[in-house]
Amino acid sequence: MSLVELKDIKAGYGGAPILNGVNIAIDASDIGVIVGPNGAGKSTTLKAIFGLLTVTDGSVTFAGQDITNSEADRLVPMGLSFIPQEHNVFTSMTVHENLEMGAFVRRDDISDTLDEVYEMFPDLKAKRRQNAGELSGGQRQMVAMGRALMSKPKLLMLDEPSAGLSPRYMIEIFEQVVKINRAGVGILMVEQNARQALAFATKGFVLANGQNRFTGTGQELLDDPDVAKSFLGG
Amino acid sequence: MNDLIFFFNQVMIGGVVLGSIYALGAVGITLIFGILRFAHFAHGDMMTMGGFVAFVLATLVAGMGLAFPLPTGFIVLPFAMVIAAGIALGIDKGFYAPLRARGARPVTLLIASIGVTMMIQGLIRLFFGTSTRSFFDTEPKTLIRIDVPIEGATRPISFTEPQLLLVILTLIAVVALHFFLTRSRLGKGMRAMADNPDLAKVSGINTKQVVRVTWIIAGGLACMAGTMLALDVSLKPDLAFNIVLPIFAAAIVGGLGHAYGAIAGGFLLGFAETMAVFNWAVLLRPFRDNLPEWLEIPSSLALVQSEYKLTVAFIILVVVLLVRPTGIFKGAST
Numbered sequence: 001m002s003l004v005e006l007k008d009i010k011a012g013y014g015g016a017p018i019l020n021g022v023n024i025a026i027d028a029s030d031i032g033v034i035v036g037p038n039g040a041g042k043s044t045t046l047k048a049i050f051g052l053l054t055v056t057d058g059s060v061t062f063a064g065q066d067i068t069n070s071e072a073d074r075l076v077p078m079g080l081s082f083i084p085q086e087h088n089v090f091t092s093m094t095v096h097e098n099l100e101m102g103a104f105v106r107r108d109d110i111s112d113t114l115d116e117v118y119e120m121f122p123d124l125k126a127k128r129r130q131n132a133g134e135l136s137g138g139q140r141q142m143v144a145m146g147r148a149l150m151s152k153p154k155l156l157m158l159d160e161p162s163a164g165l166s167p168r169y170m171i172e173i174f175e176q177v178v179k180i181n182r183a184g185v186g187i188l189m190v191e192q193n194a195r196q197a198l199a200f201a202t203k204g205f206v207l208a209n210g211q212n213r214f215t216g217t218g219q220e221l222l223d224d225p226d227v228a229k230s231f232l233g234g
Numbered sequence: 235m236n237d238l239i240f241f242f243n244q245v246m247i248g249g250v251v252l253g254s255i256y257a258l259g260a261v262g263i264t265l266i267f268g269i270l271r272f273a274h275f276a277h278g279d280m281m282t283m284g285g286f287v288a289f290v291l292a293t294l295v296a297g298m299g300l301a302f303p304l305p306t307g308f309i310v311l312p313f314a315m316v317i318a319a320g321i322a323l324g325i326d327k328g329f330y331a332p333l334r335a336r337g338a339r340p341v342t343l344l345i346a347s348i349g350v351t352m353m354i355q356g357l358i359r360l361f362f363g364t365s366t367r368s369f370f371d372t373e374p375k376t377l378i379r380i381d382v383p384i385e386g387a388t389r390p391i392s393f394t395e396p397q398l399l400l401v402i403l404t405l406i407a408v409v410a411l412h413f414f415l416t417r418s419r420l421g422k423g424m425r426a427m428a429d430n431p432d433l434a435k436v437s438g439i440n441t442k443q444v445v446r447v448t449w450i451i452a453g454g455l456a457c458m459a460g461t462m463l464a465l466d467v468s469l470k471p472d473l474a475f476n477i478v479l480p481i482f483a484a485a486i487v488g489g490l491g492h493a494y495g496a497i498a499g500g501f502l503l504g505f506a507e508t509m510a511v512f513n514w515a516v517l518l519r520p521f522r523d524n525l526p527e528w529l530e531i532p533s534s535l536a537l538v539q540s541e542y543k544l545t546v547a548f549i550i551l552v553v554v555l556l557v558r559p560t561g562i563f564k565g566a567s568t
Contacts, residue, residue: 050436076438084436090429093422101426104419105438151438 001064003028003186004049004080004155010057011048017056018044020210024188026203028154031177031187033218035194035231036207042190043085045207046157049188050075050082063154077105079154085163085190088144091133095124098132098143102150110150117146120176138169145176149185156180158189162196174200194232198222206231236389237516239382245508247393251466253504254404258459259474260484260496261411262452268428268491269448270330272343276350277456278478280322283354284457285464285473286362287321288314289369296372307369307465308399314461315454322453323446325350331445351475358471367469396465403462407455408497415493420447428491480507480547487554489561498563503547511540 002025009022019041026032034042047053049060051070060068062078072082081102090098099117103110118125121142127135132143141161148156158177162170170193178200181187191197198204201218206227214227221227259281266274291310302309329346338346376395381387414421420443427434427444435441460474467473474481484503488495515535522531538546554562 052436072435073438073440076436082436084433087430088433090426090433092429093425097422097425100419100422101434101437101439104423104426104440147437 002026002061003030003063004188005061006045006049006058007061008058009045009048009055009060011044011053011055013053018210019048021058021212022048022207022210023212023215024205026155026186026188028184028186029181030202031181031200031218032189032203032205033194033197033201034188034190034205034207035192035198035221036213037231040207041210042207043159044210046082046159046188046190049157050080073105076151076153079152080157081148081151081153081155082157083144083148083159083161085159089132089135089140089147092131094129095132095135095143095146096128098147099124099128099150102147105151113150113152117149120149120179121146138165138172141165141169141173142176145173145180149180153185155186155188158187160190160192162191162193170196195222198232235382235384235387237520239387239389239391240516241512243389243392245505245512247391247397248508249501249505250401251393251397251504252507253501254401255459255463255466255500256477256481256484256503257497257500258404258407258455258462259477259481260488260500261493262455262459263481263485264488264490264493264496265424265428265448266452267485268493269424269445270334270343271431272340272347273482274452275344275347275478276325276354277347277452278474278476278481279351279354279358280318280325280453280456281460281463281474282358282471283321283460284314284318284453285460285469286358287317287457288461289367289464289469291317292369304399305369305373305375305396305465307396307461308403311403311458311461315457318457319450319453322449322456326445326449355471355475362471364471369465369469394466396462400462400466403458407458411451411455411493414451420444424448476544479544483547483551486551487561489563492561492563495561495563499561503550506550507543507546510537510546511543512536 004026006022006024009019010017011019022041022045024032024045034045036042044053048055051072055068059066062080067075067078090101093101099114103113123139124142124146127139132140135143161173165173174196177187177189189197198218198221204216204218204221205212206214206221214221214224259277263274263277288307288310291314292306295306295310329350330343333343333346377392378395378398379390379392381390415425423434423439423444424447426437426439427441464473480503484499485496487502488497488499513534513536515531515533518531518535
């Protein structure tokens with residue numbers, strides 16, 4: 001049984017559907033990477049899983065339970081966590097408060113998880129009393145990841161975590177993603193830097209026009225001449 | 235010296251009292267705006283309604299023949315706040331929540347709140363009539379006088395007991411609100427939702443619960459402000475409707491959505507108003523003898539006549555919107 005499974009998802013914002021039958025399956029041990037051209041429905045797929053837009057057809061299951069069109073306050077306690085691409089920190093709140101908000105659904109002691117996150121991102125510990133709005137783009141992304149990890153997710157979904165970051169931060173974020181995955185958290189991410197991301201992906205999904213075009217391991221997609229030609233810039 | 239004490243009594247005490255009431259009202263407006271993104275026009279009437287709830291309770295308590303060392307209005311205030319918070323929740327559930335569920339735009343909610351304004355005022359007039367009432371029909375309003383130990387000062391600093399209690403209670407409310415917003419899980423959740431509603435939702439914050447807490451706080455503080463305003467002056471159906479403009483101005487001046495800004499804005503507006511209507515000629519009179527003869531001090535040197543004091547809020551609002559549209563306290567964080 002997959003950790004999360006999308007079967008023939010169709011979804012949109014009320015007008016013409018953006019997703020026209022997307023199939024994705026991820027295990028807890030997987031790093032799944034969704035790549036594809038602009039407007040292919042990559043981010044929309046993540047939002048559809050997280051109930052941020054209406055799924056009109058198909059089903060989403062998480063750990064065997066149907067979660068199609070569920071709201072976030074049910075999904076987060078179940079073990080899903082989502083990092084939006086933009087506006088993914090509370091700018092007027094301190095780093096520490098941002099992390100606390102990630103643990104809003106938890107009623108148990110969160111200090112161990114806090115320590116883990118600060119250990120993972122030592123930069124944040126030094127800045128924990130600063131407002132997240134005052135941090136650099138890379139540090140904000142770390143706050144966003146830390147916030148998402150505070151709920152102890154089983155599946156972490158990231159929407160273009162490297163967007164707008166310098167190569168140094170991009171590498172650090174990717175390294176942390178791999179580390180989080182090794183700790184037993186399934187990863188599903190959308191990435192523009194397709195080559196770098198597919199290099200460590202255990203599953204790759206190429207979307208185009210709201211449908212799966214290619215599916216395979218990251219290495220298979222990188223080696224596929226068609227994928228390379230059409231979607232990875234030759 | 236007496237003139238300075240007169241100034242203190244009129245401007246400083248008057249400003250603190252008025253500022254406290256504005257601040258409590260403006261906090262509610264700014265919290266509602268931060269969480270629900272609409273200008274809650276009916277807030278003034280929620281204040282008036284809170285005053286009437288307290289009045290009914292005070293009358294009941296007085297009817298039981300109980301006597302207290304403090305004015306009855308203050309004794310019943312906590313209970314009135316609980317009832318008013320419940321009514322605020324009911325108003326949201328009955329009028330605003332259904333609109334939100336249909337995805338109504340903020341302007342629709344604003345119009346709905348104008349409807350709620352009329353409804354509350356109508357209900358108050360229906361049950362209580364249009365007359366002016368006082369909390370102090372059955373008990374005296376204590377006047378506190380403090381003599382100033384300076385030679386030549388015969389006039390005492392004076393204020394009423396309700397005014398003193400009002401300022402103390404406002405202080406307590408502000409400190410309590412501060413701790414709630416910075417220390418409690420729900421308070422932080424409120425700030426998170428005001429900061430970034432989408433991310434708050436994604437984080438699993440129970441946004442419906444946050445909305446409920448917002449109404450409880452806003453309704454409770456509105457009742458507190460309305461009751462204290464009624465204790466300071468008198469209770470009538472359009473009590474707070476008349477000051478909804480300066481309250482909105484205070485919230486906007488402080489930066490909509492910022493609780494501390496609203497408090498500062500409230501006091502700013504309060505002092506501005508008392509200073510604008512103060513007759514500054516009083517302070518010049520002692521120097522009358524030293525002034526050249528051609529310079530005569532006019533009998534009234536107030537910037538604004540007190541009938542037109544609402545213009546003060548307007549002017550401050552317009553100036554702030556022109557110079558710093560986000561409000562004076564927003565600059566630092568976003």
